[in-house]
Amino acid sequence: MTQKKQYTAEFKFKAVMESYQRDTTIEEVCRKFGLASSVLHRWRKEFQESGPEIFADKRDQETRRKAQGFARGESPDELKQLIGELTVQNDILKKSRGL
Missing domain, CATH: 1.10.10 (Arc Repressor Mutant, subunit A)
Known part of the structure; x- marks a missing residue:
């Protein structure tokens, strides 16, 4: 073989x-x-x-966000994460109220 x-x-x-x-x-x-x-x-x-x-950006997320000029909590990835969390919380509240 x-x-x-x-x-x-x-x-x-x-x-x-x-x-x-x-x-x-x-x-x-x-x-x-x-x-x-x-x-x-x-x-x-x-x-x-x-x-x-x-050539991908290998810096950590915090350093990359600062280099792009975003303040804490303002980067697109962080905003998407926040929207997802709020959507889940909203669904939970709707279900608890029977809507």
Whole structure:
């Protein structure tokens, strides 16, 4: 039984980045790294899909809110949470009064 090859994240990154070079083709990169083109295409797709996450704001919620200029309790996420809590409380009050 043949065992699947395991590649490190660094190896995958290096192959993908080289495949984006203007002066090289995917076939050349596959030959150089000993990969099937389907594997490299899959890695490129994963890279493109997860690329935006690299640049996501990793600060905590408090710091992010301040950087965006919102005062405490004014950010859209906090307001949505407050609306949700008030809606639940409103439903509870309506049920308790029989409305």
